[in-house]
Amino acid sequence: MSSNVRIALDAMGGDNAPDIVVSGASIARKRYPNLNLSFIGDSNKIRVLIKKYKNLSNAKIIHADDVVGSETRPAQALRHGKKTSMWLAVNEVASKNADAIVSAGNTGALMAISKLQLRMINGVTRPAIAGFIPTLKGLSCMLDLGANISCDADQLLQFAIMGTAFSAAVENITNPSVGLLNVGTEASKGDGVLRQAGKLLTESPLNFIGNVEGNDIFYGKVDVVVCDGLTGNVALKSSEGLAQLIRHHLKAEFSRSLYGKIASIVSLPIFKRISNILDHRTYNGAALVGLDGIVFKSHGSADEFAFTCAIKRAAHAVENDLNGKIRTAIIGEQSCRKNLSLVS
Amino acid sequence: MSSNVRIALDAMGGDNAPDIVVSGASIARKRYPNLNLSFIGDSNKIRVLIKKYKNLSNAKIIHADDVVGSETRPAQALRHGKKTSMWLAVNEVASKNADAIVSAGNTGALMAISKLQLRMINGVTRPAIAGFIPTLKGLSCMLDLGANISCDADQLLQFAIMGTAFSAAVENITNPSVGLLNVGTEASKGDGVLRQAGKLLTESPLNFIGNVEGNDIFYGKVDVVVCDGLTGNVALKSSEGLAQLIRHHLKAEFSRSLYGKIASIVSLPIFKRISNILDHRTYNGAALVGLDGIVFKSHGSADEFAFTCAIKRAAHAVENDLNGKIRTAIIGEQSCRKNLSLVS
Numbered sequence: 001m002s003s004n005v006r007i008a009l010d011a012m013g014g015d016n017a018p019d020i021v022v023s024g025a026s027i028a029r030k031r032y033p034n035l036n037l038s039f040i041g042d043s044n045k046i047r048v049l050i051k052k053y054k055n056l057s058n059a060k061i062i063h064a065d066d067v068v069g070s071e072t073r074p075a076q077a078l079r080h081g082k083k084t085s086m087w088l089a090v091n092e093v094a095s096k097n098a099d100a101i102v103s104a105g106n107t108g109a110l111m112a113i114s115k116l117q118l119r120m121i122n123g124v125t126r127p128a129i130a131g132f133i134p135t136l137k138g139l140s141c142m143l144d145l146g147a148n149i150s151c152d153a154d155q156l157l158q159f160a161i162m163g164t165a166f167s168a169a170v171e172n173i174t175n176p177s178v179g180l181l182n183v184g185t186e187a188s189k190g191d192g193v194l195r196q197a198g199k200l201l202t203e204s205p206l207n208f209i210g211n212v213e214g215n216d217i218f219y220g221k222v223d224v225v226v227c228d229g230l231t232g233n234v235a236l237k238s239s240e241g242l243a244q245l246i247r248h249h250l251k252a253e254f255s256r257s258l259y260g261k262i263a264s265i266v267s268l269p270i271f272k273r274i275s276n277i278l279d280h281r282t283y284n285g286a287a288l289v290g291l292d293g294i295v296f297k298s299h300g301s302a303d304e305f306a307f308t309c310a311i312k313r314a315a316h317a318v319e320n321d322l323n324g325k326i327r328t329a330i331i332g333e334q335s336c337r338k339n340l341s342l343v344s
Numbered sequence: 345m346s347s348n349v350r351i352a353l354d355a356m357g358g359d360n361a362p363d364i365v366v367s368g369a370s371i372a373r374k375r376y377p378n379l380n381l382s383f384i385g386d387s388n389k390i391r392v393l394i395k396k397y398k399n400l401s402n403a404k405i406i407h408a409d410d411v412v413g414s415e416t417r418p419a420q421a422l423r424h425g426k427k428t429s430m431w432l433a434v435n436e437v438a439s440k441n442a443d444a445i446v447s448a449g450n451t452g453a454l455m456a457i458s459k460l461q462l463r464m465i466n467g468v469t470r471p472a473i474a475g476f477i478p479t480l481k482g483l484s485c486m487l488d489l490g491a492n493i494s495c496d497a498d499q500l501l502q503f504a505i506m507g508t509a510f511s512a513a514v515e516n517i518t519n520p521s522v523g524l525l526n527v528g529t530e531a532s533k534g535d536g537v538l539r540q541a542g543k544l545l546t547e548s549p550l551n552f553i554g555n556v557e558g559n560d561i562f563y564g565k566v567d568v569v570v571c572d573g574l575t576g577n578v579a580l581k582s583s584e585g586l587a588q589l590i591r592h593h594l595k596a597e598f599s600r601s602l603y604g605k606i607a608s609i610v611s612l613p614i615f616k617r618i619s620n621i622l623d624h625r626t627y628n629g630a631a632l633v634g635l636d637g638i639v640f641k642s643h644g645s646a647d648e649f650a651f652t653c654a655i656k657r658a659a660h661a662v663e664n665d666l667n668g669k670i671r672t673a674i675i676g677e678q679s680c681r682k683n684l685s686l687v688s
Contacts, residue, residue, distance in 0.1 A: 073532065136589055146527045149535035150494075183490045183577045188417065190574070191493035214581025218589040230534070231578050233527045234571070237558025238579040239586040245480055245562040246590060249618045260614050267598075267607045274593045 011041030013105025024307030127290030135220030179212030285310030355385030357449025368651030471634035479564025523556030629654030
């Protein structure tokens, strides 16, 4: 990280706030001393926690009286949330005091508050949630993960554009390949929306390789998986559910007998390696792409290591000008379509 | 199994046909001697295979010249498929020579051919694909798994009705609980279609417990998971993809070093038990519910054991009058809504 990157942290968002926000921030600063971090939340609590970490001694603290609850509805948060840590943290980006904000709080409220304060990048019709997932080949980006339940073809095309920029800016992937999530690989599959989206993607300058199926996500067939928010959210969460089911049976069977217990001790170093490879904390940090400001969402149950990963992703997005890339790509696509319509 | 159950088998459908169809049928007959099986396909090939199994000596063989290819489009299969094993197998049900048909062939073609020949149960607007999945609590039914990409609220309600009947008839679950797949559990979540479906389900006599999320599927929070075909298909396949990713890393890490290899030998009996518990072959056999005839789809890559499971499910559906249950429930729901509209 070369120049200073200023990140506002919603210190009160998430299940383990403010503790893991502060300790995660300290770990992040150790690795990236050029990070300029500010904490927004209960200043008394933050001050006490910060004292434990020397490298946070000059961090800025902005007091917030209130917190957005995990069950608070977005509309509620918009109406009564102006004194919350989330609101004031987003405000740091809106008023150019910070380059990005990271919050582990309520996703719907974060989207609503960010949309109101930051607005959208010119030409973007709907922001989306973009995250990374582990695959056989490394990691892939998937969007939308739940901001838009149903989408039209133009929105799916925009998700592909934003996902391409996200993948390039945050994980340095060159010319990311894009796939449209569908029930089969043939172009004829899906309903009118998916077929039209496939057509738009084929005509676009993106590296679109066609439809992909659910199993292709974890095979890493493409760098960017495009889908509506319901499908993306369900795919991600159902996989989490299956992983837990497998973990449950592994634990149960390895502890059922003395033999199993011995086998588990023998296998421990290998299980540790596998769990490092598949460690979901490494993939923490989803971007709310399409907003005119960089907003990252950490998992609500993140620990300090997971939160550090979200901060790191936000910093990469700032350094590699994620939103500049999205802006250019959206303008490029629009002028390209304008030209196409002039020709036809 | 008390009385005779007549099942027509598409002997040529699937990757390993006709071999596994015949051997799977023999295993099924060993366990259920009252099964009355007929094989539809290349009679020469079938005759040779059948000779190996004494308990199939009196099975009926119906010759079919042609096979539906795995890549054949449904419309193509309808136009040119009248001599295929799939068409003639479905015809056995249409002409009341069989109580059910099982095919491991092309899903889209099977749906199209069955819809044309069997029509739908009175009042059903769209048939759906219903399958079982392993959960922490046993197994749950999920539908639709890919027949209908997008659905309206009334269709989702009908899926719930049919899924309830399926769960009760095929797995003997009493008063199955129903959940609507969504991005959150609150009734306010989702788009207009999901909220309206939630409302209809709440008003229905079904055991509806509300919205469920992706991770709830494998936790077994409900007996019946209701969703549109895109979401269901992607959820199922992405979980299969993740399972393969985990299997890949287990294999790779346990074979990386001599220590790993020894640990894997020690752990083998435990891994075998886990793989028995999660054996996807046990869950083989999805029903095309809503058709006026019982149609079961086996996974295309099924082996003989998996195919036996599909036959067993089809037999249970016949014995427990799956379609009678669906018919009664659909009529009940319609008269209930008529009464509601008279009241309001």
